[in-house]
Amino acid sequence: MHDIRLIRENPAAFEAALSRRGLSGIASQVLTLDESRRAKILAAETAQAEMNALSKKAGAAKASGDTAGFEAIRAEVADLKANVAAMTTEADSLDRDLRNLLLTIPNLPLDVVPDGKDEDDNIEIRRWGNPRNFDFTPKEHFDIAGVKPGMDFETAAKLSGSRFVVLKGAVIRVHRALSQFMLDTHIEEHGLQETWTPVLVKEEAMYGTNQLPKFAEDSYQTTNGWWLIPTSEVTLTNSVAGDILDEAALPIRMTAHTQCFRSEAGSAGKDTTGMLRQHQFEKVEMVTICTPDTALDEHDRMTACAQAILEKLGIPYRTIVLCTGDMGFGAQKTHDLEAWLPGQNKYREISSVSTCGQFQARRMNARFRPAGGKPEFVATLNGSGLAVGRCLIAVLENGQQADGSVDLPAVLHPYLGGKTRISAHGALV
Numbered sequence: 001m002h003d004i005r006l007i008r009e010n011p012a013a014f015e016a017a018l019s020r021r022g023l024s025g026i027a028s029q030v031l032t033l034d035e036s037r038r039a040k041i042l043a044a045e046t047a048q049a050e051m052n053a054l055s056k057k058a059g060a061a062k063a064s065g066d067t068a069g070f071e072a073i074r075a076e077v078a079d080l081k082a083n084v085a086a087m088t089t090e091a092d093s094l095d096r097d098l099r100n101l102l103l104t105i106p107n108l109p110l111d112v113v114p115d116g117k118d119e120d121d122n123i124e125i126r127r128w129g130n131p132r133n134f135d136f137t138p139k140e141h142f143d144i145a146g147v148k149p150g151m152d153f154e155t156a157a158k159l160s161g162s163r164f165v166v167l168k169g170a171v172i173r174v175h176r177a178l179s180q181f182m183l184d185t186h187i188e189e190h191g192l193q194e195t196w197t198p199v200l201v202k203e204e205a206m207y208g209t210n211q212l213p214k215f216a217e218d219s220y221q222t223t224n225g226w227w228l229i230p231t232s233e234v235t236l237t238n239s240v241a242g243d244i245l246d247e248a249a250l251p252i253r254m255t256a257h258t259q260c261f262r263s264e265a266g267s268a269g270k271d272t273t274g275m276l277r278q279h280q281f282e283k284v285e286m287v288t289i290c291t292p293d294t295a296l297d298e299h300d301r302m303t304a305c306a307q308a309i310l311e312k313l314g315i316p317y318r319t320i321v322l323c324t325g326d327m328g329f330g331a332q333k334t335h336d337l338e339a340w341l342p343g344q345n346k347y348r349e350i351s352s353v354s355t356c357g358q359f360q361a362r363r364m365n366a367r368f369r370p371a372g373g374k375p376e377f378v379a380t381l382n383g384s385g386l387a388v389g390r391c392l393i394a395v396l397e398n399g400q401q402a403d404g405s406v407d408l409p410a411v412l413h414p415y416l417g418g419k420t421r422i423s424a425h426g427a428l429v
Contacts, residue, residue: 001102001103001105001359001362001363002014002102002105002108002359002362003362004030004034004098004102007027007030007031007034008031008034011027011028011030011031012027014026014027014108015027015028017108017109018105018106018108020109020113020115020324021106021109021324021325021327022117022324022325023105023106026105029101030098030101030102030105033094033097033098033101034098036094037091037094037095037097037098040087040090040091040094041091043087044084044087044088044091047080047083047084047087048084050080051077051080051081051084054073054076054077054080055077057073058070058073058074058077061073100213103207103210103212103213103214103363104213104214106329106330107329107330107331107332107356107357107359108332109324109327109331109332109333110296110332110333112333113321113322113323113324113327113332113333114321114323114324115323115324115325116323116324116325116326117323117325118323118325118326119322119323119326121323121325121326122320122321122322122323122326122336123320123321123323124318124319124320125319125320125321125335126307126318126319127316127317127318127319128307128310128311128316128317128318129310129311129314129315129316129317129340130316131316131340131342132316132342132398134342135402136402138342138343138345138397138400139343139397139400140273140274140341140343140344140397141274141275141343141392141393141396141397142273142274142275143343144396144397144400144404144406145403145404145405145424145425145426146170146400146404146405146406146422146423146424146425146426147171147396147406147422147426148426149168149169149170149171149425149426150167150168150169150170150171150172150422150426151165151166151167151171151275152165152166152167152168153165153166153275160279160280162272163264163272163277163278163279164278164279164280165275165278169426169427169428170422170423170426170427170428171392171396171422171426173416173428174392174395174396174408174412174416174422174428175282175388175389175392176415177412177415177416178388178391178392178395178412179257179282179284179388180415181309181312181411181412181415182257182284182309182385182386182388182391183255183257183284185308185309185312186255186284186286186305186385187255189308190253190305190308191253192253192254192255192286192305193252193253193254193255194254194255194256195232195236195239195254195255195256196256196258197229197232197235197236197239197256197258198229198235199228199229199232199235199258199259199260199261200222200226200227200228200229201226201227201229201234201235201238202225202226202227203225203227204241205227205234205235205238205241206219206227206234207363208234208237208238208241208360208363208364209233209234209237209238209330209360209363209364209382210329210330210359210360210363211227211230211234212227214329215329217263217265218230218262218263218264218265219261219262219263220261220263228261229258229260229261230260230261230262231258231260231283231285231382231384232256232258232260232283232285232287233285233287233382235256235258236254236256236285236287236382237287237289237360237364237380237382238364239254240252240289240364240366240378241364241365241366242364242365242366243366243367244367244368244369244375245289245366245367245368245369245378246368246369247291247368247369247370247371248371249368250289250290250291250294250368250378251288251289251290251291251294251298252288252289252290253286253287253288254286254287254288255284255285255286255287255385256284256285256287257282257283257284257285257388258282258283258285259280259281259282260280260281260282260283261279261280262279262281263279264277264278264279274393275389275392275393276348276389276390276393278389281387281388281389282387282388282389283384283386283387283388284384284385284386284388285382285383285384285385286302286305286306286353286381286382286383286384286385287380287381287382288301288302288380288381288382289366289378289379289380290378290379290381291368291370291376291378291379292357292358292376292377292378292379294379295355295357295379295381296333296355298355298379298381299333299335299353299354299355299381302353302381302383302385303319303335303337303353303383305383305385306337306351306353306383306384306385306386307319307337309385309386309391310337310339310350310386310391310394312409312411313391313394313395313409313411313412314398314409315339315340315391315394315395315398316339316340316398317337317338317339317340317347317350318337318338318347319335319336319337319338320335320336320338321333321334321335322334322335322336327354328352328354330354330356330359330360331354331355331356332354332355332356332357332359333354333355334352334353334354334355335352335353335354335383336349336351336352336353337349337350337351337352337353337386338350339390339391339394340394340398341393341394341397341398342397342398342400343397343400348390349390350384350386350387350390350391350394351383351384351385351386351387352383352384353381353382353383353384354381354382354383355379355380355381356379356380356381356382357379357380358377358378358379358380359380360380361377361378361379361380362377366378366380395408395409395412396422401424403424404424405421405422405423405424406421406422407420407421408420408421408422416428
């Protein structure tokens, strides 16, 4: 959320920054509402002061025996009291309107973020690995012979509908090995603290990490008001909501492996085959809480953590910086990692790493206390380290062989009891 004081002080800069996201007229909307709210508050306070003064006069009139004067003043006080109550109610309503408006305004992009309208304007900043030359036409993950026995979409559709999958046998073993490998790498090599969190959260947690109110349709809500998390960014980031942390405790670097749930409301018709885009999936998430002046360094560090997973798996990838038109609502700057999928003959997103500055911290009231200073809002970052299902797809497609078997990355072998391949018949061998 944005600081209303900064908008008041420099509305032109605020408007210019939002114009890079394709928005206009926002600053004037905010200031008009803010001015109405402040005017109503001032009017209520003025009337309250007048009412207090009249109350003293009423007391003096009563004490002097001036009954007529006392009754006249008391009637005037009653009228003012009703007016103060009405104006206070209006001010409260305007305050809610202003807060609701501020909650729907996206974060401001950093100056280093490239301008652009959509994904075509993103800029590649790194490429690692060379896509393999196949002596046959590579298949998509769901068409590989050795994968088919372990990837059951028909049963999932019977159970839950479209965009679900039942994994079994060798395929789920590899899926589980991937998540364990990711966690171990982040904990032992990258210094992240493993954390286990709920997947059901209160509404305020979804507001804190800006899923609400703007993107309610993208998530699932239970009948008793809980929300299913779209990623453990929600729980990890909100773990410091309302806190004042010591600066010496920062940065806090966390990782968690959880189930995630998304309605995919805005993706009708996209990636309807296979398990690239599911309603229920698993992610190993990374979240950092730090001081604002270290956020960009932490962003690069977190990006490197995600890149390291792909490199250890031998998956070719590219890293892009998203332009202003393609960047997420809460981000100041975002790096996307795209893994090479030979079955599609293209790079597809497998991780998104964002720095949010103090945007989420203001919504959560998460602060730190500098040595000898007043509390300030922390900075928050989040990123996939990685999306487990998409990583599974990349491993299967890049490792597929002409006979329908799949060679698996060496780093996974210890997690699979020394097994190295999925056979053409779907067995782990």
